[in-house]
Amino acid sequence: MDLKEFFEMGGYAGYVWTSYGLTALILLWNWWAARRSEAEAQTAARRRNELALERSS
């Protein structure tokens, strides 16, 4: 398999690689956003717990 030929995609390089790049971007965004959504909620919950502990002691 010729690497140059592979990247050229039979003349469709621009279209194919843009599509795959965009897909990677969207998947990464979803990964990041979902992670962040969960992590933020966890941090907030932890902080609330600490505050509750402080108040009770």
Place this chain on the structure above:
Amino acid sequence: MSWTWFHKLASPPHAYRILGSLAPWFGWASLALILLATWWGLVKAPADYQQGDGFRILYVHAPSAWMSMFTYVVMAVAAGVGLVWRIKLAHAAAAACAPIGASFTFLALATGSIWGKPMWGTWWVWDARLTSELLLLFLYLGYMALRASFDDPQRADRASAVLALVGVINVPIIHYSVNWWSTLHQPASVTKFDKPSIDLAMLIPLFLMIIGFQLYFGWAVSRRLRGEILRRERNANWLKEAA
């Protein structure tokens, strides 16, 4: 039949824990499958007899188009369950689906447009499938906008659930309306199970990619849903141990 398992599953602490242990499995499996399918689709699968290597866009376009509709159905079913049986967890799940579905819809539109340019000769045509997919994106955006405009989470849940259900009735109508209005998109190939019109060597990576996207969806929903549960249950006792 006993429904205890159901109520147990729908209880927030339980769901939180289960989703937490499921998510990594979904995550790694989807990563492996998507990478495998990408390699298979880009390298191993042969070029198409008409579209050459350009057809390889199929492997990202078709799965995202499929996921855009799949996610809407999941969202609407969750919204319906939440509305009828008043299960908060179902509402939270519907909320978690919306941004994921919207992003897949956008991806399907974008990759379709990129594919359309060399093959059809135009970036965009007002064709049936394209137009209904665009309207699906608007439905997702409307759903998220409605949800975001309420301060009270319970009202947001129930109002957006009504909208999701109205939308699910309207989606087939939209689909058929644009179908007769203008058409250039080819008919679906994979749903014809009697004799798939995609060659097997090209079909395998497509299926791998679709399963990979499904698992990825499972991962993303689990993560988002865990976040939603924590936000909604901020005053519950069980959180003190979990967090």
Place this chain on the structure above:
Amino acid sequence: MTAVRTPTLAAAKLVFQRDMTLAWRRWDEVAQPLIFYVVVTTMFPLATTPDLSALREIGGGVVWVAALLASLLALEALFRADVEDGTTEQWVLSGQPLGYLLLAKVAAHWVLTGLPLVIMSPIVGTGLGLPTSAWGVLMASLLLGTGTLSILGGIGAALTVGVRRGSVLLSLLVLPLAMPLLIFGSRAVSMQMDGDSPAGPLQLLAAIFFMALSLGPIAMSAAIRISVEN
């Protein structure tokens, strides 16, 4: 269960009459969508071309888009006053089937905004080069279309009743759902002008209308209950 109750149809009639009376007192507000409709359709010849034969190719579509936007304009406030002064809460508590009352309210709204648009459409259409032979189809399609739109818009208005910046949100919710109306409506008009039978799209409009008429009140009352209960 309450002991004595007004029959449901009488209650719905009362709701309808009350809205008509209120509208009569604020006729200038009621006229706004109609003026908007005329002004918007006037802008197309100015912006594109005054050539009537060129305009008629897009005329049906322009009339339809303008009618859609005009009837959306008045929808935002449909339930607002009633929710704020507690009227809808009374309805919910009255034990009457809420769907009928809301349908009566939507019917009043349609008579005040949708119907004038339909009546006005031949004049507006003529300005856009639509031939007299297309008037009948234009009015029939708008009759079914604005009716459906009032119900769809009623659902949207009920959902957004307590929301900040509700009007933009309302359009975002209702317009995608209303797209089939636009497609079939303008298709019917252009088929008539091309000498084809417009029966197909008109029947589809009728199908959507009856679908909305039978299922819409369920969604509307669910939405109103949500905004009242809290």
Place this chain on the structure above:
Amino acid sequence: MTPRQKRMVTVVAIVAGVGIATTFALNAFNQNLLYYYSPTQVHAGEAPASRAIRVGGLVENGSLARKPGSMEVTFILTDYAQKVPVSYTGVLPDLFREGQGVIARGRMDGNRFVAEEVLAKHDENYMPPEVADSLKPHLDAANSAGRRST
């Protein structure tokens, strides 16, 4: 009426409404809802000459000709029953080839169709070239059978 009867009336009304809607929808399926004209319709004079229309069909094998020194191409659109000659000036999409389905937008000029835009309609089959070659006779038969029926 008791509340129970009232609820029955409501349910019956909803079912009747959905029934009427379905009847109308089914009726509409029997009407002409199409988006483009076939060459047969063009020949029968069903397509208006005065305005821009779309004509859809297959590009007839061996009919594609390029005018030397210009971007103008001519080809024949067919639905296996009638033929319409088409002329077009501009870049054709990659999927445009003989035997392929296309939709052309433009106007009738006498018996000739002058296209302003040509869109290629690709089929739902995907296969490597070798497979396509071995399937060729079979595929053509399937395609023509399928297209004639639509």
